[in-house]
Amino acid sequence: MASQLYKAANPGFAVYVHWPFCLSKCPYCDFNSHVRSAPVDEARYVAAFRTELAHRAKLTKGRTVSSIFFGGGTPSLMKPGTVAAILDAIAANWTVDPNVEVTLEANPTSVEANRFTGYRAAGVNRVSLGVQAMNDADLKALGRLHTAAEALTAVKIAGSIFERYSFDLMYARPNQTVAAWKAELESGIERARDHMSLYQLTIEPDTMFERLRNAGKLIVPNSDQARDLWDVTQDTMNKAGLPAYEISNHAAVGAESRHNLIYWRYGEYVGVGPGAHGRITTPKGRRAHSTERHPEMWLTIVETDGHGLVEDELLTTEEQGDEFLLMGLRLSEGIEPTQFEALSGRMLDRSRVSSLMEEGMVELTQLGRLRVSAAGFPVLDAVVADLAA
Template sequence: MSRVIPLKPARAAQPVAAGAPSAASSEAPAFTVSPPLSLYIHFPWCVRKCPYCDFNSHTVRDGIPEAAYIDALIADLESSLPDIWGRRVQTIFFGGGTPSLMTPEALDRLLTAVRARVNLSPEAEITLEANPGTVEADRFKGFRDAGVNRLSIGVQSFDDRQLAALGRIHDTREARRAIELALRTFERVNIDLMYALPQQTLAEALTDLDTAIATGVSHLSCYHLTLEPNTPFAAQPPELPDDDVSADMQEAIEARLAGAGFVHYETSAFAKPGQQCLHNMNYWQFGDYLGIGAGAHGKLSFHDRVRRDMRHKHPNAYLEGAARGDFVQDMRAVGVDELPFEFMMNAARLNDGFHIDLFARHTGLTLDRLMPRLLEAREAGLLELDSGRVKPTLQGRRFLNELLQRFLD
């Protein structure tokens, strides 16, 4: 069995892995009520691409065509309205890239267009990802006035040596200033923090964590640095802590955060009570999300199928497609035999698990598609199944890959 590594925070801009489909089935999903719906908006530009990053992000070279990109996003949304007509959007998430490179005026124009076109919940959680830096931090008030009510700051470390090794453009001073300003501007703030960094010790990882806790933020995403294919770090790997040290870091981080009053509600997510990220919770519960913007992925449920699609990935290709009214690069129906794995790929990451009825509601399939494998996983000590609630055991959380393999065809 392979130990699970808490991955970077999930974004709809990234594909959700699926097992190879087995023989075609004539069965089709049947939905009586649509799953909750979120909106993901991808902003693909960064000041500089980090050597560990495999997200769809592109270094700014000749300026950002901001107005043209906002026009394209609005047109993309309009072209998608028939797929979500009448459904209420519960959350919006601006991911990237670095969405905080947008001007507040552009963001305000985009959110105004969204409100005019979709049934947006008055209490909608609207999250913007931001990187620390003086110029971006000065924009926080404008983002709040535009409607953003949750900020996620990609700090990664409070150690200047590590920030340099990770290719980050900010330093510790800028990170602290951005967090301080964010907490004065937004009710809800998340910090992204990585561990198992190049030559990092357990003491250094915990110092980073203690610094993050001391800021007073209500949410932390703590994830293990992984060497993703087709990145500079994969081509020239830095010296990383070994598996045992990394596991010690994971366990110590979990314990330290529990002692500080954070609930470990998902593999890499920790929140003060009531401060969970609602957008990501919808992902983990296999809810629906419309993804717009360069490279954005979406997952939508219709009365008889579940569909995944992806927008044109490169910003230039996306803008060229927008001029033709052509936004989608790839679209496919998710096979019935794939749905149990795709559901568990998300729901099994929730430490408190899920009620078993969620499977039928969010996949459109009958429970007999899932139950035999749940029972097998329970026998293997990877799941608890009690009073209709499915919950990974400690062993199941530690060896999540082994658990998920049981749902592959």
């Protein structure tokens, strides 16, 4: 995979805002998402977000925010005024880059699509739509509440309001064929502007899909079939000028998600909201943050303690090295080995690198960066585990 992305030693600083509520729980989802029958008190949550943002700002003085991401859950269930208030709170605590990327995840129902104009006015300049499938039968099987027609309408509306937008599709779905997936991809490409996220369905622990699979009521493609679907994905997207810049994300050059690049390049980010994670650098070293997952408990803790953190851990050099490999090798641009050495305090094992190169799993770029090869990406986890050992 060609790389034209890597530019600077400083990946940037980001703010992640987690909105944990959904209208329903998808059977494949293991994210921190919750369904509530009663309306959510958005004003109370805004106050708690303000408190958490002020707390993180004290730990990250002097940073300039280059990306803001509203994830979930379903952030498009928030009122546009709630989004605006949170963005105002971020601007009150940090310097915000004039070219900041502000992304909001949205479900493509007609009601939420009608909110797009309000989000744009609030300061959102990029949306990411959870389309997942482009036919009603598969959408129903995936537990999605929207129809294919609603999804296509939402994509069209997003394109008319936002200069930058993306949408997700999922493959390796039950009974999915290579021919059907290729046709679906081509249909998606016609509606995409310059970015698509394509995720392989995985059966996560403690999900409804896991229980159905274990009961013999859900059959997903086997490893060989999944590999065929992977191969046609790469071939189709490459021909469309949307190569993978990360294992599951495809974009034209310059249209990559800046927020996720900060994660994958091992930059700094703060996370606020129930179940959010963060990584910040302090004079004592890099720290891992995570917040209380339960929404109402998170509210109570923030209102009582001034923040929702339940984990604030100083990472060891070994842990930093492992995280750096795990994140950076997802990118087609790969990693800078000297950066790994600076973080971990050790060099990569030359014999392991040589062995993986001989097997065609990794390669060195002309700039000396180490990256996973096209042949290695389908078995990325094994490659990373080998290098980190």
